[in-house]
Amino acid sequence: MLDPFVAVRSDLREEGRELDLLVAELGEEGWAAKTPAPGWTIAHQIAHLAWTDRAALLSVTDATGFAALTAEALAAPGDFVDDGAAEGAALPPAELLARWRAGRAELGAALEAAAPDARFPWFGPPMKAASMASARLMETWAHGQDVADALGVRRTPTDRLRHVARIGVRARDYAFAVRGLPVPDAEFRVELTAPDGVSVWAYGPPDAAQRVGGPALDFCLLVTQRAHRSDVAVTAVGPDADRWLDIAQAFAGPAGAGREPGARA
Template sequence: MQQAEDFRAESRALAAILEELPEAEFHRTTQFKDWTIDHVLGHLHLFNAAAEASLKGEEAFAAFIAPVLQDMHTGKSILECQFPWLNGLSGRALFQAWRQGAERCADAYATADPKGRLKWIGPDMSALSAITARQMETWAHGQEVFDLLGLQRQEQDRIRNIAHLGVATYGWSFANRGRDVPEPAPFVQLTGPSGAVWEWNEPQGGNFVKGSAVEFAQVVTQVRNAADTSLQVAGATAQKWMRIAQCFAGPPETPPGKGSRFTAKA
């Protein structure tokens, strides 16, 4: 699957800015819920391994995820749930383990059946959706690392995978909050880093989202407030969507406040 190679490239882009990072820097706090870079890598490493286990079959995934789910059921946060599995792994040692694990995960999905159904914490999903979700999460959590280090990521057209996920989860963003899903879904027209233009849904003069694919991805992954982007958002439906857009699974999350997420000055 090309999406497996896109996930690999996303992981390598994040790894490249951490390659020479001193040990102490891994414990700096990001703008995301006070997570450190170490916390981010631990989270990505755990769920990359979970995705790899899922590809091995239902029993393998159930055995892998059982301790995590048990901790969740006792009220622990998603961050706290990763610590027993990591077993003290942190800093540069965690960085190396995450990087190697990401390569293994990419290798495993590269030859998988895209339509194969896989178990997950939430609903079952296709292998294609599973590895796209890994790219999305790597890109989204990578953003807080780029922001903290004062770096601009060199974006590529593989961002289309994340933008597509954002469009596909339009209904989920509302339903997950117990709201009726407004119809029709807005027309979405985005420009990729290469200048390519991508479109979703039927064109509608007063109901659309247009602009940068990167900025759209930032909004649907909740790494930026829509008001901090240059996206053109027309109509009440599109505006409601951009205020709550959430392309990832789990309970409803509140997008970052205006001006709260930004690239620090290097």
């Protein structure tokens, strides 16, 4: 059986490679195409990934450098994400692409060298190396979805979504807390139909009273806030589970605005 840390690093490389194929041959007009994220073009999406890959690299290799970056973020909490994306998006597309590729490679090498149980700082709670790799995959997939939507490309979901789904489930309490809402006391049961249409990814006690279910792809779109709840086939049983589907987020930081209903119609 493949070691889980090795598996997630491999999946992260593949997720980056798949997105790379979508943008590698784009001309300037393609890079300037608007994505579903307001004010963000495809260039902004890739620039943001390049920026966060750099942040992750600092976290893994240079704690002092990451602390300085965190201080910058805290100084402008409402702007630093957009500012980082805008700075990269202003580069010539070839330079931006090269920067993103180099950062992915450097981060991959750093994760290869990291001990699986080592903990690294982040903008939310500290993360182990394996969790860092999972988080980078989640963000690559989510921003890759924005790129695919901008290009009118329908991506085939893969088992790599299990990493995104797991983060979404584990971030349940954070989604409540970041909004100042009471965190549910009881665990939920989450049952997701895998991309093969047969397998089920299950989390939480089988006899839990509050439950969530649906296709893994739809759940991942929901927790990364790439689709409104009304546009996905994810269902809830129980008031707390139902509330969770309105506020779910798989990412650290402030609660996102999400997407408008009908945006994926």
